[in-house]
Amino acid sequence: MEPAQGSTAEIExxxxxxxxxxxxxxxTITGERSRAQDAVHQVFLKLLESGDLRRxxxxxxxxxGCVRNAVLNERKREDRHGPLDxxxxxxxxxxxxxxxxxxxxxxxxxxxxxREVVVLHVWGELTFAQVGDLLGVSSNTAxxxxxxxxxxxxxxxxxxxxxxxxxx
Amino acid sequence: xxxxxxxxxxxxxKQFRPLxxxxxxxxxxxxxxxxxxxxxxxxxGGAAAAIVGVVSVRTIHHRVGTEPKHSDSIxxxxxxxxxxxxxxxxxxxxxxxxxxxxxxxxxHPQSSSVPKDKQSALAVLGKEKIKL
Numbered sequence: 373m374e375p376a377q378g379s380t381a382e383i384e385x386x387x388x389x390x391x392x393x394x395x396x397x398x399x400t401i402t403g404e405r406s407r408a409q410d411a412v413h414q415v416f417l418k419l420l421e422s423g424d425l426r427r428x429x430x431x432x433x434x435x436x437g438c439v440r441n442a443v444l445n446e447r448k449r450e451d452r453h454g455p456l457d458x459x460x461x462x463x464x465x466x467x468x469x470x471x472x473x474x475x476x477x478x479x480x481x482x483x484x485x486x487r488e489v490v491v492l493h494v495w496g497e498l499t500f501a502q503v504g505d506l507l508g509v510s511s512n513t514a515x516x517x518x519x520x521x522x523x524x525x526x527x528x529x530x531x532x533x534x535x536x537x538x539x540x
Numbered sequence: 541x542x543x544x545x546x547x548x549x550x551x552x553x554k555q556f557r558p559l560x561x562x563x564x565x566x567x568x569x570x571x572x573x574x575x576x577x578x579x580x581x582x583x584x585g586g587a588a589a590a591i592v593g594v595v596s597v598r599t600i601h602h603r604v605g606t607e608p609k610h611s612d613s614i615x616x617x618x619x620x621x622x623x624x625x626x627x628x629x630x631x632x633x634x635x636x637x638x639x640x641x642x643x644x645x646x647x648h649p650q651s652s653s654v655p656k657d658k659q660s661a662l663a664v665l666g667k668e669k670i671k672l
Contacts, residue, residue: 387564396558409561416564462556475556494553519546526549 379423386425387416390432393495394439396461400479400491401443405459411442433502436492440506471529478528486521489514600629 391412398408415438419425428434461479464472479487485507492503493514500518504511628645635641 384564391561391564392558395561412561413565460559463559465555472556475553494550495558522546522549525553 383419397491398439398443400487437506474529478525482521486517489517490521
């Protein structure tokens with residue numbers, strides 16, 4: 373079944389709008405950019421084939437949910453946890469590539485549930501209610517995980533930042 | 541980076557933008573639906589088979605046409621140990637009618653080559669009355 377033209381345009385627009393954040397989210401689970409990108413493409417191709425998006429209420433949260441399922445299913449099938457490849461995840465501000473590397477490593481050290489909340493809230497721009505729905509927890513739990521995660525990230529990133537500031 | 545509360549640290553994190561990703565490879569796939577591509581494969585395959593068939597028939601006709609023709613009698617291929625497609629094609633091409641060609645293609649029993657003082661096992665078995 374071919375999707376309606378309007379639906380196709382909407383799906384393509386959603387891809388342009390949220391694709392990068394979706395890949396980042398998948399990347400924090402798989403650890404490999406190619407796998408993350410494959411998972412996101414797989415989700416969008418399925419949507420384009422079925423035109424199924426009209427039934428989804430909150431489209432952005434629905435997309436993050438689909439990508440999460442796709443990545444976790446693939447990980448289950450292959451029975452492996454993604455290694456952390458050394459390719460960049462972010463385009464850093466002011467070409468701060470060492471900051472990008474620190475952020476990536478700090479994210480990788482977070483427990484899965486905390487990392488998911490951080491990525492969904494900061495880069496996916498989902499509210500805690502949306503994150504809670506997606507992960508099957510309350511919004512309070514999502515917010516609490518977020519605060520813990522943010523504290524750990526700050527700890528991991530600040531000492532270097534301070535030492536850099538001190539050396540200037 | 542100054543002392544950051546949660547909000548400012550969050551804004552700092554947001555300055556790291558997720559990398560721009562490759563274009564969705566769906567455009568081409570969407571425009572050629574699966575059913576249509578399967579149909580295309582069948583059509584192309586059928587056309588290729590038809591072309592090969594026509595070329596082979598024409599080649600055979602050309603070869604037969606260049607061979608010297610005898611009078612009105614049926615041109616029989618040289619005696620061969622068995623019936624081959626090539627022989628059948630040659631016969632069909634040269635026979636005056638389809639029926640004549642079919643008659644020539646029909647199985648002809650070979651004459652018995654059993655010497656007079658011996659008997660054919662098949663003949664003996666054929667005469668025997670077997671009780672079941």
